[in-house]
Amino acid sequence: MRTHLRLLPLLLLAAPTARAHPDHDGILIPVVANRGAGNIPRVAVAIEGDKRIVRSNGLPDHAPGAFPRKGNPNTVAAQDYTFAVPLEPEDAPEPVFRGGWFFGVALNGVPFEAGTGEFWENDRRSGWNYEAMTGFLNLGIDAHNAHVQPTGAYHYHGLPLGMETGAKDADGPPAMRLLGWAADGYPIYDAAGHDDPKDAASPVRALRPSYRLKEGERPDGPGGKYDGTFTADFEYVEGLGDLDALNGIFGVTPEFPEGTYHYHITDAFPFLGRSWKGTPDPSFSKGGGPGGPGGPGGRGPEGERPLPPVVRALDANGDGEIDAGEIAGAPDALGTLDTNGDGKLDREELRPPFPPDGPPPGRP
Numbered sequence: 348m349r350t351h352l353r354l355l356p357l358l359l360l361a362a363p364t365a366r367a368h369p370d371h372d373g374i375l376i377p378v379v380a381n382r383g384a385g386n387i388p389r390v391a392v393a394i395e396g397d398k399r400i401v402r403s404n405g406l407p408d409h410a411p412g413a414f415p416r417k418g419n420p421n422t423v424a425a426q427d428y429t430f431a432v433p434l435e436p437e438d439a440p441e442p443v444f445r446g447g448w449f450f451g452v453a454l455n456g457v458p459f460e461a462g463t464g465e466f467w468e469n470d471r472r473s474g475w476n477y478e479a480m481t482g483f484l485n486l487g488i489d490a491h492n493a494h495v496q497p498t499g500a501y502h503y504h505g506l507p508l509g510m511e512t513g514a515k516d517a518d519g520p521p522a523m524r525l526l527g528w529a530a531d532g533y534p535i536y537d538a539a540g541h542d543d544p545k546d547a548a549s550p551v552r553a554l555r556p557s558y559r560l561k562e563g564e565r566p567d568g569p570g571g572k573y574d575g576t577f578t579a580d581f582e583y584v585e586g587l588g589d590l591d592a593l594n595g596i597f598g599v600t601p602e603f604p605e606g607t608y609h610y611h612i613t614d615a616f617p618f619l620g621r622s623w624k625g626t627p628d629p630s631f632s633k634g635g636g637p638g639g640p641g642g643p644g645g646r647g648p649e650g651e652r653p654l655p656p657v658v659r660a661l662d663a664n665g666d667g668e669i670d671a672g673e674i675a676g677a678p679d680a681l682g683t684l685d686t687n688g689d690g691k692l693d694r695e696e697l698r699p700p701f702p703p704d705g706p707p708p709g710r711p
């Protein structure tokens with residue numbers, strides 16, 4: 348995998364409120380451009396009240412890989428995103444996990460999501476969830492660590508290679524590079540961070556995640572040696588690397604010289620955070636919070652008959668049928684719709700589509 352990002356001159360949007368450089372109270376980095384045939388990426392960032400609002404059509408500011416492709420039968424399509432994150436994030440009492448939510452949004456308006464909808468034997472209850480980025484299951488990840496959901500939503504599973512921000516001089520010394528915003532409002536950087544996270548004068552180097560492969564054999568499910576095929580093949584070991592279990596750390600950054608909690612995207616597991624330090628905004632729910640994709644103000648996938656969310660949740664492999672394995676997995680599948688975690692499915696949670704991610708799994 349490439350470990351550096353392609354950097355090209357920043358082209359500025361002619362937006363009156365846009366500032367070319369990040370600042371303290373409102374980081375507005377306009378990103379434009381695109382040479383893609385016909386598909387014009389659109390993204391606008393605004394500060395509204397105590398929120399940072401990212402509106403975009405989800406098309407990248409670089410040419411995506413050719414889709415459909417082997418491992419991913421979907422076609423990139425414009426979306427209608429309105430993501431909102433708090434300007435002043437607050438830590439939740441404990442890390443927050445939400446299955447099927449986007450983790451965050453890149454500065455170019457393309458969302459991040461680490462998890463997949465692919466499970467061993469299509470069985471969500473098995474607990475054996477395939478990893479997208481370890482190369483054992485071909486999910487059609489392109490050269491930008493991205494692929495496409497059935498809705499047409501292009502999204503990054505790792506470093507958004509090719510995204511242009513102009514935030515770093517390619518020939519200069521290593522520097523931290525802001526890549527986007529997590530759903531809880533904390534910023535997301537590439538792997539580079541300060542050797543002493545509290546000291547902006549300390550050297551910048553690639554920070555290491557604190558996960559490793561488990562030793563031995565899987566006790567159930569697919570069996571065999573832990574090799575990285577599944578998310579559960581990895582374990583967090585506090586202090587093993589530089590980053591915490593969320594792939595984050597508190598420290599100073601160019602945009603937050605006083606220091607902030609922030610996430611890093613690494614080129615090793617977990618690549619992207621899987622849970623949040625703070626409370627994620629419902630606009631990142633693919634089930635659709637207010638203004639979220641598929642939610643009120645959002646738009647369903649084009650050219651695809653929207654299925655009731657319960658059906659979408661139960662049909663883990665997206666083949667339009669609910670097989671015995673999927674029936675067995677029904678309680679867990681329905682649980683994924685319970686985005687507010689209150690133990691029941693309310694009208695809001697049942698309303699919009701809940702697309703599974705990617706194609707049905709082939710065998711690695």
Ligand SMILES: [Zn+2]
Pocket residue numbers: 460462463479494495502504704705
């Ligand atoms: Zn994906």
